[in-house]
Amino acid sequence: MAACPVNALWPVVEQPTIVGTCALCEICYYQCPTIEFSRDDVELFLFRRTRRPDEPIGIVSGAYVGRASATNIQSRGQDGGVVTALLAHALDSKMIDAAVVAGRDSLWRPKPTVATNYDQLVQNAGTKYTPTPTLLGLRSAIDEFGKSRVAVVGTPCQVKAVRRIQTSPLGNLRLADAIGLTIGLFCMESYGYVDLVGNYLTSKGIDSATVTKVGIKKGSFIAWEGDKELLHVPLKEIDKFVRQSCKQCDDFTAEYADISVGAIGSPSGYSTIIARTEKGLDLVKRAEKAGYVELRELPQSEKGFQKVLNMAQMKRLRKAVQKTESA
Structure with missing residues (x-):
């Protein structure tokens, strides 16, 4: 998205989306990390x-x-x-x-x-x-x-x-x-924001505005408010949000x-x-x-x-x- 010379690409709901007129320059293709990546x-x-x-x-x-x-x-x-x-x-x-x-x-x-x-x-x-x-x-x-x-x-x-x-x-x-x-x-891996924060934390009764830090430790996902643990669950519980x-x-x-x-x-x-x-x-x-x-x-x-x-x-x-x- 950043490489687009005409600003036609922009993230919409966590996905790169064409929001303007594409110049057909192919620059986005040649910057993409998943396409034709030559390790050597x-x-x-x-x-x-x-x-x-x-x-x-x-x-x-x-x-x-x-x-x-x-x-x-x-x-x-x-x-x-x-x-x-x-x-x-x-x-x-x-x-x-x-x-x-x-x-x-x-x-x-x-x-x-x-x-x-x-x-x-x-x-x-x-x-x-x-x-x-x-x-x-x-x-x-x-x-x-x-x-x-x-x-x-x-x-x-x-x-x-x-x-x-x-x-x-x-x-x-x-x-x-x-x-x-x-x-x-x-x-x-990373997790979808809407799924993990917008929906999952809310379903656990957690207001994301109160969370000060999150972390993954020893197979668990943890959210804190200061020194207080708000959530401590096995990673497998949030696997569906990967x-x-x-x-x-x-x-x-x-x-x-x-x-x-x-x-x-x-x-x-x-x-x-x-x-x-x-x-x-x-x-x-x-x-x-x-x-x-x-x-x-x-x-x-x-x-x-x-x-x-x-x-x-x-x-x-x-x-x-x-x-x-x-x-």
Whole structure:
């Protein structure tokens, strides 16, 4: 949608919809992360090599367990607030001049948000488990804020879209040239907003306006109001709200991001951090040295890293099953 040069595409009820006159330029086709995605081309663009057979979740330059050093980020962010802390250092060090993150309104409707300072990063910290049209935020950062070194935080499919923009022969160069950093979030699936928030939470007697944080922990979906749990249910209870497109995705760890981050493989209050590109590894190391994050290395032989590999394999198998069943 963000790449459309005539603004003919826009999200309507969580789906990209033609709302204007299409110019038949095919740019949207060539930016789509699910169409003709060439893994080798993208890896050569990012790493100057392709992955080896012993790299099942893509190229890894460094793996860590970590959290933000600042306690206000720890409490506000997801699983230790690493993403927020890394973005804060990237802004402060002038590596980027803006970050596109998932914000929300008072009813937990997600929206792409352009953060240009520390307070905005902290205000929008935390995971939203319903889809956000993130790349519209990239366009906004360029067109409305005049930014030229923009970090994009997104799910694996959104990171793929970024790489398509950067590598496609019909890529939107105006967007591509402004991408300064990508941070990918571990993602098994996302849920429809209307189904999960609009209908399900309401059926449980929960006013979404009172929810301050949501999370997925040890096979459960949890919603909080401050420190109080409003809801704690098995994930299988909300499986029916998983978006169908998620079942066609086989990327759990955002294999094409500069840095990938998620809770799997780390203790409570911490995140697993996978630095992939030279740019990503450099940011992680500089953020630790500057005191923005606390880290310890995570050897790939360690149990925590193996959990990440197992989840990635589960997602690949799910896609294979879906493909077989639909054949």
